[in-house]
Amino acid sequence: MEDLQKEPRQRFLALDTSTAVMAAAMMEDHALLEERNERAERNHSVHVVPVMEQLLAASSTETGQLDGIAVGVGPGSYTGIRIAVTAAKTLAWAWDIPVAGVSSLQALAWGGWHSGLAAKAAAAAEDAAAGAGGTPSADQGSTGAAPVHWIVPLVDARRGQACTALFASAGSDAPRRLAPDAIRKMDGWLEALAARMAEAAPEERPAAVWIVGETGPHAAAAAELSCPAGTALQLVPYELEGRWVGRLGAAALLAGQRDDVHALVPNYTQLSEAEANLLRKG
Numbered sequence: 001m002e003d004l005q006k007e008p009r010q011r012f013l014a015l016d017t018s019t020a021v022m023a024a025a026m027m028e029d030h031a032l033l034e035e036r037n038e039r040a041e042r043n044h045s046v047h048v049v050p051v052m053e054q055l056l057a058a059s060s061t062e063t064g065q066l067d068g069i070a071v072g073v074g075p076g077s078y079t080g081i082r083i084a085v086t087a088a089k090t091l092a093w094a095w096d097i098p099v100a101g102v103s104s105l106q107a108l109a110w111g112g113w114h115s116g117l118a119a120k121a122a123a124a125a126e127d128a129a130a131g132a133g134g135t136p137s138a139d140q141g142s143t144g145a146a147p148v149h150w151i152v153p154l155v156d157a158r159r160g161q162a163c164t165a166l167f168a169s170a171g172s173d174a175p176r177r178l179a180p181d182a183i184r185k186m187d188g189w190l191e192a193l194a195a196r197m198a199e200a201a202p203e204e205r206p207a208a209v210w211i212v213g214e215t216g217p218h219a220a221a222a223a224e225l226s227c228p229a230g231t232a233l234q235l236v237p238y239e240l241e242g243r244w245v246g247r248l249g250a251a252a253l254l255a256g257q258r259d260d261v262h263a264l265v266p267n268y269t270q271l272s273e274a275e276a277n278l279l280r281k282g
Contacts, residue, residue: 010067012253013055013091014246017044017084018076018104019155019214024051025242026059027070027250033059035242044083052087068097070249072104072240074267075163075181076155081266089261098258102248103267104240105181108153109167110174110247112212112238119236146170147207150178152193154213154222157183162218163269164189168206174248183269186218194226208232213240 016023071088074081092099155163167175
């Protein structure tokens with residue numbers, strides 16, 4: 001018999017403009033209804049309104065049916081982040097619905113890890129079909145508890161720097177944070193990651209380290225990351241997809257998390273280049 005006490009499903013709009021891709025999604029509870037990912041080379045102001053209109057139309061959603069908005073607050077492109085955050089705050093205020101900010105790096109980590117796992121599964125299936133066989137890789141783990149993987153998302157910040165963080169995951173839930181979002185010099189960051197693995201007890205070391213996102217400018221340095229025996233290193237070029245911002249945002253909003261529409265601000269993690277130059281001149 002149908003449960004008449006069941007809560008009605010809720011619809012959420014999710015937006016992120018912290019990278020070169022404008023990532024957007026329409027969610028119903030935790031499920032993805034529609035998604036749009038537009039590569040705009042950070043010219044997101046041209047696309048944000050048309051993309052939102054496309055999502056509403058494709059999902060047959062009226063603005064009055066929305067129960068909340070989730071927005072990626074960065075870190076990432078200094079100018080880009082503000083576009084989605086401003087749009088989300090404005091719409092939340094105009095439509096009188098809650099808004100929740102989520103970490104763009106956490107969404108990037110989640111999506112990049114799943115993209116990498118899917119690519120490995122596809123390659124393994126091709127090998128099996130070709131009769132290649134082979135032995136399991138270190139990051140496949142063994143029987144029992146699922147192995148823990150470390151995920152290092154990257155958004156290039158130029159001059160040998162990246163917006164990055166550290167997460168861990170062992171299943172389908174959102175990656176668990178191990179280090180905060182920040183802009184870091186890549187050489188020092190890789191040394192810190194290697195030291196953290198070396199100092200960990202063997203049972204606490206990750207089965208694999210996945211470096212995902214804007215890996216291109218840092219691929220050579222990342223490939224030299226010193227991992228202990230039994231820890232695989234995977235580099236996955238990946239562009240953010242709206243579904244992962246949507247899943248983080250839906251989880252937050254369904255759990256009752258809300259941000260003050262007036263106090264919500266982007267996580268810049270650094271001064272803009274113009275502000276830094278002004279301070280140097282002063």
